[in-house]
Amino acid sequence: QSVLTQPPSVSEAPRQRVTISCSGASSNIGNNPVNWYQQLPGKAPQLLIYDDALLPSGVSDRFSGSKSGTSASLAISGLQSEDEADYYCAAWDDRLNGWVFGGGTKLTVL
Amino acid sequence: EVQVLESGGGLVQPGGSLRLSCAASGFTFFSHAMTWVRQAPGKGLDWVSSTSGTGGTTYYADSVKGRFTISRDNSKNSLYLQMNSLRVEDTAMYYCARGHGSLTTAELDYWGRGTLVTVSS
Numbered sequence A: 001q002s003v004l005t006q007p008p009s010v011s012e013a014p015r016q017r018v019t020i021s022c023s024g025a026s027s028n029i030g031n032n033p034v035n036w037y038q039q040l041p042g043k044a045p046q047l048l049i050y051d052d053a054l055l056p057s058g059v060s061d062r063f064s065g066s067k068s069g070t071s072a073s074l075a076i077s078g079l080q081s082e083d084e085a086d087y088y089c090a091a092w093d094d095r096l097n098g099w100v101f102g103g104g105t106k107l108t109v110l
Numbered sequence B: 001e002v003q004v005l006e007s008g009g010g011l012v013q014p015g016g017s018l019r020l021s022c023a024a025s026g027f028t029f030f031s032h033a034m035t036w037v038r039q040a041p042g043k044g045l046d047w048v049s050s051t052s053g054t055g056g057t058t059y060y061a062d063s064v065k066g067r068f069t070i071s072r073d074n075s076k077n078s079l080y081l082q083m084n085s086l087r088v089e090d091t092a093m094y095y096c097a098r099g100h101g102s103l104t105t106a107e108l109d110y111w112g113r114g115t116l117v118t119v120s121s
Helices: none
Strands: A009-012 A018-023 A034-039 A046-049 A063-068 A071-076 A085-093 A098-101 A105-109 B003-007 B010-012 B018-025 B034-039 B045-051 B058-060 B068-073 B078-083 B092-099 B108-111 B115-119
Touching (some): A098 B045, B003 B092, B058 B068
Parallel strands (some): A009 A105
Antiparallel strands (some): A085 A098, B003 B018, B018 B078, B034 B045, B045 B058
16 A cells, blocks of 8 residues: 555546646655656656656656645646556655655556 | 666575665766665555665665665765565565655656566575
């Protein structure tokens, strides 16, 4: 059971918009930045969003992040087939003194 | 180009030991915290351990505390994970990841391809 809670799966049609939620606690999301990682099938994770809403260089602006209190969200607009992947939220946890991850959300583009 | 490359994985019996290595290149190694994250087959990401840029601060997940030791050699641009008393549940792909800054709380911005550890009799 993961410390951060994400839906196991989401699906949406191409060119539509989808959001993935991530729920935590005051010791992690409530007090530290949230990061999102994309893991394409058979590949290593890669940083998608950092500091709640910032995009690393080279990441499409179709991806966006937000945070409110102890919850965060990842939004993907203009869905494309290549967006099919597992998405993980993560935050440092001050009580555990370590990184905590969500269980991952599998995105299917219909 | 920033690169981190893991090695040292393999098949080991329960109770055995293994030492993973992560070779870093393309950046000033001592300026960055480093982290090990694992992923059991078909499962999600699971944080294992982190060390600050100097190696003076280390943290461990409760599941590995007392069995695993993280270390780094900044003169060799290398990160290590000594794994002792291995259990079947330690079976996973182990990823080495770079922190954006020297503190362990910095986001993990570059990940290696991973090295597979299988614990089985």
